[in-house]
Amino acid sequence: MTRRVRRIFFLFSSVALGWVFFLAYSSLAPFGYGESKYGDMVNAITVPERHITDAVTAVNFDIRGFDTLGEEFILFTSVIGVVLLMRRQKDEPAGDHEDQASGRVVPPASDAVRVISLLLIAPTVLFGVYVVTHGQVTPGGGFQGGVILSTAPLLLYLCADYTQFRRAVPRRLVEASEAFGAAAYILIGGACVALGGLFLQNLLPLGKNGTITAGGIVPFIDLGVGLEVSGGLSLALLAYLEELLEEKEQ
């Protein structure tokens, strides 16, 4: 199919798709006037029954904790996919494609970039740990904090070089962090079963509202997810950087 035919085809089908969108959206309530009994119910029970002041975390890690387990494993498997795809394969042609911008020298990082990223590393780690541990109090949690934590190695790469980066981010540690974080979620669920409850049933004491120990098992799940996400994203970053460097060496 040529480019032109494809575009004409898209034009017609996008009109049809737009019409379907119009039909679907016009039966929704206007913006700001929808109703959801479930949403109101979650808002009503999250503080008195769960001691979690961030209703979004209550939904993700307590009320539908089992679904989030599946979502965490989407992340886990795609990181494994990235690592597998970036691994050098035996039958791979070695650098026979032409360099599209040969002779262009990559400028080294400027002093301003280096100083600022060096200064940002410690606050980034602190902020990441804060966001991971306070998911049940304020907006945040394992996913968000894990992403913030995984930017710290990236900042290190910006301010130093690849060898420093490798020294600070040992592959084994990152892999172990990802695997342990993913296992922790299942182990917490299994521990609830072992204690006589249901899988991921919130059996621990709920603690005081607005503290980092509030919410029973939720802070522990947050810690596990934080480890998994920060480890997983660092591992993906490591896979990409290794690939880049092997290309350069040839």
Added chain:
Amino acid sequence: MSYLPYGIAAWLFLVGLYGVISSRNLIHLVICLGVIQSSSYVLLLSIGYRAGRVAPIFVDIPANTPAVDPIVQALMLTDIVVEVTVVALLLSLAVQIHKRHGTLNPDRLTKVSG
């Protein structure tokens, strides 16, 4: 009374889809897929919004304050996680394709692989 956010969600979807079908570069194509996915964020958040209500964070307000729907916000959060990892996976596929075929242009790719 407004339907504008729903319209924006539909527009983001269609404009991203146009980017995907007209793309000449696989990395551009992956980013366009990200645009399509962001239409689902706009849709989810606008479905959950309630006029005049606060965010569902009860740490410094009374627990019975009317708040917006937290469920769709939680769905959007996991949506973002999925998008990031899918983009990472697709980009590594693009790297592999460039290694094997020496091009990122999907049109030339069909000729190479036959």
